[in-house]
Amino acid sequence: MVRIVLDAGHGGKDSGAVGNGLREKDLTLNIVKKIGNLLAEYEDVEVHYTRTDDRFIELSERAAIANKLKADYFISVHINAGGGTGFGSYIFNGNVSNAAVAYQNVIHSEIMKAIGNVTDRGKKRANYAVLRETHMPALLTENLFIDNKNDAAKLDSEQFLLQVAYGHVQGIAKAFGLKKKAKSQPQQKSSDGKMYRVQVGAFSDRKNAERLAEELKKKGYPAVIV
Template sequence: MKFVIDWGHGGSDPGAVGNGLREKDLTMKIGKMIGDMLGEYEGVQVIYTRTSDCYLSLEERAEIANKACADFFLSVHINAGGGTGFESYIYNGNVSAKTIACQNVIHGEIMRAIGNVKDRGKKRANYAVLRLTNMPAILTENLFIDNANDAAKLKSDQFLQQIAYGHVIGLEKAFGLKKKGGQITVQKDTVKDDITGHWAEESIRKAIKTGIIKGHSDGRFGPDEPVTRAQLAVILDRLGLLK
């Protein structure tokens, strides 16, 4: 499975700018996070259209994917122009059923992952990278750089991780990806707070999956909260250590 991840803009083309942020930097950060997370899956090859701050035409970006005979093309962007929220695009001409299915599932997973953000909808447009690529292709516009609230979110690496995580879970579902080495995958919505990237993430996921440590009644896991003596007793009991 070959996925091309396209970091929108770059080099002499900063993309949209606002609130001290440049689109080309954010697309690089998010795109790299997505690629790193995809590295945890079996049989997935990640191809980047650019790996540094350089300029690439839209045609060159599509050509990289076409030459690689990629299975999927993802272009990551940040919006601008006076709005707020998330939207995704596929080509507004003929597209495969797979393209539409991918947009549905990826868009949905991103919205779930980023929480309280306006859903601007699943859209279609005549964008060059979508038109010129021979495989299912999607372009995501991840919040507005010129909106103060959106920009504040985009300044948080934790939030960028959530954006990336949504893309990856969407791809996992759309392409039936499996994690390497039989790792236990627990869907993010098992707990409300984002534990992706936490130093103890794997252990936390196992603790939730096995029921040894459960989340709070409001759905949070609270990975960095202390354990009380009563909670420890319950955990030891669940482990079968209290006869």
């Protein structure tokens, strides 16, 4: 059993970065819930959250939650600010395990594949509390810039946030060798008997687009790759 702790950055009195009508704390919670929902489709994985609603939690408490659970992995989801653009990921800049480095390499790559034409800011290291104080391999992702108009337009899209979450999940599944549950779900039809097309963003990797299309089909949404 792989135990994953998902941490939605900020919350409550701490809104995190703000810009273009968006708040970091709302976006991170949205993404984390999507990650958890997608991970539920895999075998032998246990998902925990540091928060599932809009509440303030100290950084040390976030790490303590993961440590108490003896988690196998910790991911903290954030949105960047400061005038840049693109996606970046961080592990602790002190002593880290080889596993932490390997997991960052895999997950970073899968997220970049999933989110399409976005600047890759690279795999970095930093002395962030949630990376420093967790006792297991940990990763912090910075998913675009809330104060960049073009980035914010993407972040304001549920479709794009699903792609961000999907990239995280593909990375986790690949890093830990997770397998999908062998359970087929019947395709659902709308009440009027019609079928509606769902278009979900752009992918830089066709295989990722095909996998997400399959996910949507299982949930009853006809998905077409164009």
